Amino acid sequence: MFGGISFESESEPLEKFRQSAPKMSDAELVREGKMLRDLCKGPEPPDIWVQELKILREEYRRRHPKTE
Secondary structure (H helix, E strand, O other), X not given: OOOOOOOOOOHHHHHHHHHHHHHOXXXXXXXXXXXXXXXXXXOOOOHHHHHHHHHHHHHHHHHXXXXX
């Protein structure tokens, strides 16, 4: 009856995003990060945007660790 409808848990889209972040080029990572940063500047951004921005920042820091 309802074969075309499926529901994802709240963590599924974030897990897919987390898996796609390492596949992005540095330019894509920075572009997406800047876009999400701007979107998160509002008074109450959706939690998914905040989490995606966190994932991109973690990936960027993994690729570009601070050197002392």
